[in-house]
Amino acid sequence: MNNQMNQSVKKPPVINIGVIAWLRQNLFSTWYNTILTFLGIYILYVAIPPFFQWAILDAVWSGEDRTVCEWYDENKVKYRAGACWLYIKVWFNFFTYGFYPDELQWRINLAFIILAIATALLFIPNFKNKHYVGIFLFAVYPIIAFFLLSGNETLGMKHVGTHKWGGLFLTFLLGSIGIVFALPLGIVLALGRRSKLPVVRILSVMFIEFWRGIPLITVLFFAAVMFPLFVPQGIEIDNLLRCIVGLTVFGGAYMAEVVRGGLQALPKGQYEAAQAVGLGYWRMMALVIMPQALRIVIPGIVNTFIGLFKDTTLVFIISLMDLLLTVFTSMSNPDWMGFPFEGYVFCALVYFVICFSLSRYSLRVEKKLMVVHQK
């Protein structure tokens, strides 16, 4: 009896379960989906195996000089191996530190280790004294980093001029400007834009819209050509400093709009409650409004930061040696000319890893915030 019943319950047809069903639903559901799928498979077939062959199988990972990657036989016919990662290996130090003297590079490393530890502390969920770390990062750390990187003769540290700074290290430095200087400026501008005082409001709006309306290239041009004119005669402004000022005002204007979004998203009751408790303007902002507003816009801040980080590549315009420009410079070195793909792939990979992980982080924060709001 039982057996009979079992037999009457038919299994679903093979075509509706498992892999086959998945394929049918996701790849071959209609005739045009089938065409698209085959087209996609063809593109993968054309692109992936040759790339794999070039980047991994035929690639050169070690050796002495370029003859391992590219050589001529007795008939002067050129032979070429796959990707010449040796080229990256040879130039790696230059890509990381620029022209910074080899024996002093420990100072850069030390500065980054301090930064990494402090930032890591911020991300530990149950760490209590986060605000001290924050103050350290925003107020104390830049000074320490400056002395470490630039050196100080009286402290017995050899001075290294900013024209020697370069590579990935300079890219990181310029990128962190986006957070350390541009964010505070952005907060001030956002408050100014929401101010009840017409003069403050109008000035803030003009400032923000001006810098947002022009391309970063012209901002950097402006910084490079005009800043020296703006200071009294005899004062020389360092090239890097000009660039930092330019990046700060540019980034600050974008950050201001992000922060303003957070300020507007807060319910009015928060402002009223803070005032009812008897808080003045600054204490209301510092203790009640900003902590909430900034938390809402963390994803926006991270996204703006990613944008700024990518935009730091434009400093080539005032010939600062950031990562991209070091890679570009190495390409025109006569001993190593002819490997542009390797250089660009390496450079793209570095940027991709940084920006992609940051954007994933911001996405996670966004999801977490959404859950909190739904509660």
Next chain:
Amino acid sequence: MNIRTDIIKPPKQDIFKSGKFRSIVVQIIVMVLVIGSIGWIINNAATNMAANGISHGFAFLWETSFFDIGYLPFIEHTASHTYFNAFIVGLLNTILVAVLGIFLATIVGFLVGIGRLSNNWLVARFCGFYVEALRNIPLLLQLFFWYHAVLRVLPRAKNSLNFGDSFYLNLKGLFLPKPIPEVGFNYVLLIGVFSIISIIFLYFWSKKRQALTGQQFPVFYASLAIFIIPVLIVSFLNNTPMYLEDPVLKGFNFKGGIRLIPELVALLLALSLYTASFIAENVRSGILAINKGQIEAANAVGLKRIPILRLIIIPQAMRVIIPPLTSQYLNLTKNSSLAVAIAYPDLVHVFAGTALMQTGQAVEILAITMSVYLTLSITISLLMNWYNRAMKLKDS
């Protein structure tokens, strides 16, 4: 019983503590600080410029420029032309890149954005990969990649990549056929304009009729017929007064047709593919923002696929998509200034680069350049705001 009135008298107003007074003082202080520092900057700039012997004023615009510009799709510029002419050439080249770039980026962006929501797993993955890869790599790097790595390995003119004997791609650029009007083309143009006007009338008529009687009119097919049939007839009567001039290889280079220089091709590729990755995300979130009930309701009313797309999905999605789309268009326009990195003769390269180096009048030249970009930005955002208002939900 007397109530002592004196103790509940309002306290005397201290004007120094009143909010109004304080706000005025703060504003005056801010004003003085800002005007003061601007004055200081101007003063410094004036002394510095006087000390370095830099002339000022805009008279230099009418002087001869002593430099050539290689790529001139619109107007001429040689060493004997003025700086103002160079400015116009640069501006036109910038606008050319911006317009073409926006056009391409919109198409690619919408395709990729919709593709990411495709129920074809492979297509969705492809589009996702495209978006993540392109938007996480700096634009300048992509530009260098296209210009220095990809376009450099193209063959010489003799061995050009040939697409149907009309399109050629080689080291010197991309060559396209050029449409050339002949005698009688004016009639075709005239009839075309006339058809478009009648289509507009038809559109309003059918809308009115639908509102009155509920009957629909196949406006789309009728419009196609109204446009194509007369135009075809008139051009046939005039022996097709337009032909495509194909580029032809003569000696070492191509003659005829339209030439897009490699700088322009690289810039267009980089700008439009990069911006498209952002537009794709906007499109995706715009479509995802539509309430599922809307589509179900449309199905329940009995609308077919295309009307659902045209009447329900697109209008609602566009409302979400337009604001971020605007800022992407603005970004593309501003990013076109990266042209300077590969020496495409745009505004920044020609004017803020070459002209600035020659005249040394940094203040005036940068002021002009910045105001051009500000004007472009403000124009685009005004246009988009206007469109946005037209598309907005109307409560009535």
